[in-house]
Structures are given as structure tokens and as C-alpha cells.
Amino acid sequence: MAAYAKGDLVFRSRPFVYTLKPELLDCLCYRCLKPLPSIRGNINEQDKENHAILEGEPDRWPVVANSKRAHENTESADEHLCEANRDVPCPHCHIPLYCSPECRELDWFGETPTATDAEKTEEPLVARTGRHRLECSYLRRLRNREEARKAACDFFLMLGVVLKLRSGQNTDVDGDCDPMPEKRRVFSSLLTHSGKMDEDRLECLKRITKLFVDIFPPEDLPSDAELLEIFGALQINCFGIRDGAFTGIGEGLYLQPSIIDHSCQRNAVFYFDGTTIYIQALEDIPDISQVRISYTELFAPISARQSRFKNGYHFRCQCQLCSNTKQNAELYPVMCNINDCTASIPLDDRLKEPCPHCRQVMSEEEADDRLTSVQRMIRRYLEGLEEIDERMELFGRSALNPADIQWSVEDNLQDCRVIIRKCEKELHTRNMLLGMAYDREGRLLLNRKPRNYEDAFHALKRSIPALRNYFGEKRSDPRVAVQLMLVGMLAFLLGSKWKTDCILFLDEARHMLLECDGSGEIGKKSLLAEVCSLLLKTAESDGISDDTSEPAKEIRNFKVLHVSKMLKNWSACTGDADEVKLFTERMVLVMGDLEQIAHPRWFLL
Structure with a gap:
């Protein structure tokens, strides 16, 4: 019997360390990587209308139970709305910006992990130290945010690793990875290939080492050997974090998922929700050791792929696609x-x-x-x-x-x-x-x-x-399904002239998306399948408008009619109000403007 059936979740994991790309420090929240309030004010009119629909019906969204800003009365709600338009900086080093006081607080004090009944032990769950609390005094020596923006991603990641290891944490804790294996992967077990680095990487390490010399007291400065091993481990094992309409918004090291090897003929995909990575099986897989994801763009010729594997990961891929x-x-x-x-x-x-x-x-x-x-x-x-x-x-x-x-x-x-x-x-x-x-x-x-x-x-x-x-023959691959969905949505926007194309493409996309999400669990792909279903119902009942002067308006009207139904059904399935709101907001953006799926790497596969 397969350990993972098609559509099963292999890992859901939070990062051991992660960072926002330094050049985006003025744009995205340092903790959750969402656009800052000051940036949200620059979104286009379509997005404003989408957000207005959601914000205009606050009774639809349950209050977050652990939020210190829960709307208990009108006064606190007004205070929240006022603060919602401001970026929240770290008051000490002034380098990170946060989307809310809550994000700043969690990044400073950390979170107490939770455990399911199956994971509970006699050991009490211990609150982790906040990421920024560990690094703040060191980042303060960078002088200002402009200097921080010039630093490499690897500098922030290496700083996070050094401080985390020195605080005694070298592996994931309960709540960081689902499922949590009995034998937990530790940072020191990661491959480094530190002796195989090319000149460009060694030059990058040299610049990072200089920054470490500037911010660490001499007695606390990590040794060159320690920095080399940490840098090497990050080069081999990190994932690029992507979300929404952006690509490459950050980087993260995920200890358990880093055990998964590459194959151009992958049998699993990975995607992100904020900083959390999800790895999902595309077919039945007998054992965790046989799970494979793709480390590079699938469609590059063999020579280009092999060059990237050799220079970036120091191996030669011998999958059937590369060998045949x-x-x-x-x-x-x-x-x-x-x-x-x-x-x-x-x-x-x-x-x-x-x-x-x-x-x-x-x-x-x-x-x-x-x-x-x-x-x-x-x-x-x-x-x-x-x-x-x-x-x-x-x-x-x-x-x-x-x-x-x-x-x-x-x-x-x-x-x-x-x-x-x-x-x-x-x-x-x-x-x-x-x-x-x-x-x-x-x-x-x-x-x-x-x-x-x-x-x-x-x-x-x-x-x-x-x-x-x-x-x-692997027609159920998500990449094909998402492309079919996008073409079908465009046919929907173009009116009844393209009704046949609309129905054909959306119906095929819906079946593929459901097949990819074989477990039937609520997730990104099953959400998109439901979007396809709702669009199909509208198209099949002659609900497509021929007014192409404002094609996005048709989608917005459709969205207003059906979002309540989707939210109600989905909430009953998940019971998680925060998750429901997050995915429904994403759906609204997808249906309202298409920008969420109009980027080459919107759906990371």
C-alpha cells in the first residue's frame, strides 16, 4: 500500500529560518510577507473594489480569537482601522516594517506551538523565542534600512541560523511540521558541499563575512569555518518563497522538506501559503524516500537543466527525462x-x-x-x-x-x-x-x-x-490544469461568442484540479476547481455577458453572487475562520482581476 495516495499532503512545514528579500523591506511585512498598509493604498481600483466587498461585510468574518485587536466595541474598531493604514516598524533597529502590531509582537516574542492529541507528550510545549528578538541588536549596527536593503538574502538567513543554533535550537519543534517524523532532521545533518563552491559564491560569502565582522563583537564572531558550513547548507537546501502576483519574495530553510530529492519527472509539487510550504503528492508514492520534486523550471532543455544542477546543487540528474x-x-x-x-x-x-x-x-x-x-x-x-x-x-x-x-x-x-x-x-x-x-x-x-x-x-x-x-499521458498535472483554467476564464470574459471554448476549457480544468487534489481536502487546487464549477454553471445557463467593454465587471458581479455560498460551504469543511478568509480573499482577487494568475510563476510547480 502506498504511503501517500495521489493528492495526499506529504509535508506542511514552517521554516527553520526565513527572510524577506532585502530589496522588498519597504514593501512587504517582515514577518508574514504580505503587502504593507502603505503599499495596499497603491493597489489599483479593481483591487480596491474587491477589498471593499470584503470589508463592507464584517459580520461575515469571525473575530480572530487570539488577536489583541479583536473588535469588541466601536472604539477599538476605529482604532484598528486607523492603525491599519500605517506601517509598523521595529522601534529599536527600525529595519523591519510590519503590517500590524500583532505581526511585530509575534516576530519579537515568538509563538507557543500547538500539538494534536497524537503529538502530545509529557513534555510541556515551550514558547519559542521571537526571530527578530534574537537579531535586533545585530541589525541595529547596520545603521538604517537602506544599508539593510543592500545586504544579500543569505546574510539574513545566516544570521538567523547562527543565533538559532546558539539559542540551543537545531531542529524543528512541535507544530512546525505536519507530520512530524520520529527522527527529526537537525541543521548539522544538512549537506553543504562547502568545498565545491564556485568563485561567485565564495565572493558572496566574503561580503557576508565582512558584514558579520561589522555587527558582531569580536568575542562572539562566528569562525570562518562555521560561516562557510552554514552558507553551504543554505545554498543547497533553501527554497525560494513565492506568493500571489510576486515571485521570489523571500527564501526559507525547511528542515524536514529538505530531505526530498529532485527529479525532472517529479511525483510531487510544492507551493506556499505565506511562509508555510506545502508538498503534495501528484501520484501514489510508496515511501517518503521516493518523493521527488523539481528544483528548476521543468521546460528547460536537458543541457540547461544539467548545468543548473551541476552549478547549483553539485549533482547530475539521471531521471528518465534526462537520460532518454x-x-x-x-x-x-x-x-x-x-x-x-x-x-x-x-x-x-x-x-x-x-x-x-x-x-x-x-x-x-x-x-x-x-x-x-x-x-x-x-x-x-x-x-x-x-x-x-x-x-x-x-x-x-x-x-x-x-x-x-x-x-x-x-x-x-x-x-x-x-x-x-x-x-x-x-x-x-x-x-x-x-x-x-x-x-x-x-x-x-x-x-x-x-x-x-x-x-x-x-x-x-x-x-x-x-x-x-x-x-x-500525465494530463492531470496542475500546470496544465491552471493553464486551461486561465484560458477558460478569458473565454468567459470575452462573452457568448466564446461560450463553447469557455465550457470545454473550464470543464477540463475542473476535472484535472480535482484529480490533482485526490484526497478531496480543501486546498488551493480544490478551491480553484470550485471557481471553475461556478463559472461553468454561469456559462451553461447563458449567464455570460456580451458587454466586453468592461469584462472584469462580469466576474465581479458573479463573485458577489456566489462568494457567500462558497464561504459557507468551505467554512463548514474547515472550521478555520482565518484560513477561510485568507483563501476567499485570494479567490476574490483571482476572479476579480486575473492578476493573481497572470504571472509566469503564479502557481509554483
Whole structure:
């Protein structure tokens, strides 16, 4: 019998140490990583309307039981609303900013972990020391937040590890990981590969060591050997924390999940809710030792993936996808192009064989030249798409700090279309690089002001053949499901003209999402499946409006009608008011503006 059935939760884990990316210190809460109140004031009109719907019905949300700001009377409610518009700094070092006094308090004093009956022992649960309480006196020596923003993520992580180990904690405590294994993973058991670091990483460590010299008294300064081992462990074992419309908002070390190895043919996915990581099985898995996640972008060619594994993690992946060159060539097919034939031919020596459609044959020399040139083109344009992703990530952050904007959506869109024009001449529509390019074009169009829903719909629809080709028989993969959902939602927005597409895509997405969440537990994917179901009911009952001048309005009206029903049903399933509010707010944003799923890495898989 499998230890984990398809859809089962493998781990739900809080970080041993984590940090917000320093460049986002002025934008996101230092503890929960949510946008600061001052930033929320800059959200667009659509988001304001979404928040107004939620805030306008406070009786819908139960009061948080342990909140010191619970609304017991009108006076306390007014005080809360007033403070809700302010960022809350640490009064000592002034470096972290928090979204509320509660977050600041929890980051200073820590939390008392809870335990289920099955986990309770005779040992009393002990409150942990707050993260910032340990580091505050050291961060104070950085002088100001501007200096802190220049530091690397690894500096904050290393400081957290040093102080946590010195306080006597080298493993997770009760409540940090579910399920908690009998043999707990300790920090000292992590691989470091400290002797294999390249010059860039050693240079980064050198800069961090200088900062440690500046903030630690000489008698307390960690040794060079200690810093090297800690730095090495973080390089190999950390996860990038992502959430919502942002990518790379932080980094965290999760001790128990760090035991999970990589495979390009993963059987589990990971995603985040705040700083908590969830790892979920995509198929039946017999044992924890056989759980595999992907450490890198799934769709990169073998050479690019192997280079990242060698430089970043010091191993060579030997999964079937990397070992089977024939299968990999089928993921990057080219068009025949003999007498304008558009048949699909794998990118390997099969170029020298007769075309399966027109039966024409290239000369061996022509086939070799084309094989070399197309492989070079794929590497080149893959780098181009990755640069566009990086720009979009920076652009997303710059939306919080408009003065930092370096590239416009139009700049990225123009570059993406250049790649598409070049690729379309050689690559088949089932080629993963071309599928990625269409995907980026569609998402850029969704980030454009005003949005071009119809062009975005067509671009994203063109990306689906490549996704289907990549996943083959594993059609229930969440990446495909989310793409189908996005295309279906766009068809919904475009009106009755696209009703057939809307129903087909949303229905397939709903079935996939439910299959991915095989346990039936309430989670991100089952929530999205319910969104698909509600949209389908509206579409099938001719509830799609043909007024495309304000397509988002249709979604908002739909949301207002059904959010109460969803909340009621979901609350009955979970019984957790905070969790219900969190996911319902996310759903409202998804349905109201599409920005939550319009980012290339919105759904981390």
C-alpha cells in the first residue's frame, strides 16, 4: 500500500529560518510577507473594489480569537482601522516594517506551538523565542534600512541560523511540521558541499563575512569555518518563497522538506501559503524516500537543466527525462519545412529520415546543419525568455515602488514577439520553447493597461499543445490544469461568442484540479476547481455577458453572487475562520482581476 495516495499532503512545514528579500523591506511585512498598509493604498481600483466587498461585510468574518485587536466595541474598531493604514516598524533597529502590531509582537516574542492529541507528550510545549528578538541588536549596527536593503538574502538567513543554533535550537519543534517524523532532521545533518563552491559564491560569502565582522563583537564572531558550513547548507537546501502576483519574495530553510530529492519527472509539487510550504503528492508514492520534486523550471532543455544542477546543487540528474534523449527530442520538435510541410519531427537524427507526412528526405548534411542551428536557437531564446521572466519579476516588485521601474510591459512584449516570430519559422506548435513564448505573450497582454483579453486568450490557447506534449499521458498535472483554467476564464470574459471554448476549457480544468487534489481536502487546487464549477454553471445557463467593454465587471458581479455560498460551504469543511478568509480573499482577487494568475510563476510547480 502506498504511503501517500495521489493528492495526499506529504509535508506542511514552517521554516527553520526565513527572510524577506532585502530589496522588498519597504514593501512587504517582515514577518508574514504580505503587502504593507502603505503599499495596499497603491493597489489599483479593481483591487480596491474587491477589498471593499470584503470589508463592507464584517459580520461575515469571525473575530480572530487570539488577536489583541479583536473588535469588541466601536472604539477599538476605529482604532484598528486607523492603525491599519500605517506601517509598523521595529522601534529599536527600525529595519523591519510590519503590517500590524500583532505581526511585530509575534516576530519579537515568538509563538507557543500547538500539538494534536497524537503529538502530545509529557513534555510541556515551550514558547519559542521571537526571530527578530534574537537579531535586533545585530541589525541595529547596520545603521538604517537602506544599508539593510543592500545586504544579500543569505546574510539574513545566516544570521538567523547562527543565533538559532546558539539559542540551543537545531531542529524543528512541535507544530512546525505536519507530520512530524520520529527522527527529526537537525541543521548539522544538512549537506553543504562547502568545498565545491564556485568563485561567485565564495565572493558572496566574503561580503557576508565582512558584514558579520561589522555587527558582531569580536568575542562572539562566528569562525570562518562555521560561516562557510552554514552558507553551504543554505545554498543547497533553501527554497525560494513565492506568493500571489510576486515571485521570489523571500527564501526559507525547511528542515524536514529538505530531505526530498529532485527529479525532472517529479511525483510531487510544492507551493506556499505565506511562509508555510506545502508538498503534495501528484501520484501514489510508496515511501517518503521516493518523493521527488523539481528544483528548476521543468521546460528547460536537458543541457540547461544539467548545468543548473551541476552549478547549483553539485549533482547530475539521471531521471528518465534526462537520460532518454529520444523522448527529450520529442519535446522540442521542428516543422518539416520541405515544400512548406508543417509536420512535426523530433529534434534529433530523425531529421534525416523521411518526413512522416510528406515522405520527403533532407540530405544528411542539411539535416546536421539544421539540427545544430535549431539547438543553438533554442538555447539562445530560452535565455531570452528567462530574461523576460526576470524583468517581469522586477516589474512586479516595482509596482510597489514605481520609481524603480526599469522596463515597461510594452518593452517585454516587443522582445517576446521577436522571439515568437523567429521560432515560428522553425519550431512546431508542440515545441516547448514556442509554447513558453506564447505563454509569456499572453501573460504580458494581461498585465498591459488596458488589457487585451482577446489577444491574450489566443496566445495562451496556442501554448496548450506544447504543455500537452510535454506531460503526455500525465494530463492531470496542475500546470496544465491552471493553464486551461486561465484560458477558460478569458473565454468567459470575452462573452457568448466564446461560450463553447469557455465550457470545454473550464470543464477540463475542473476535472484535472480535482484529480490533482485526490484526497478531496480543501486546498488551493480544490478551491480553484470550485471557481471553475461556478463559472461553468454561469456559462451553461447563458449567464455570460456580451458587454466586453468592461469584462472584469462580469466576474465581479458573479463573485458577489456566489462568494457567500462558497464561504459557507468551505467554512463548514474547515472550521478555520482565518484560513477561510485568507483563501476567499485570494479567490476574490483571482476572479476579480486575473492578476493573481497572470504571472509566469503564479502557481509554483
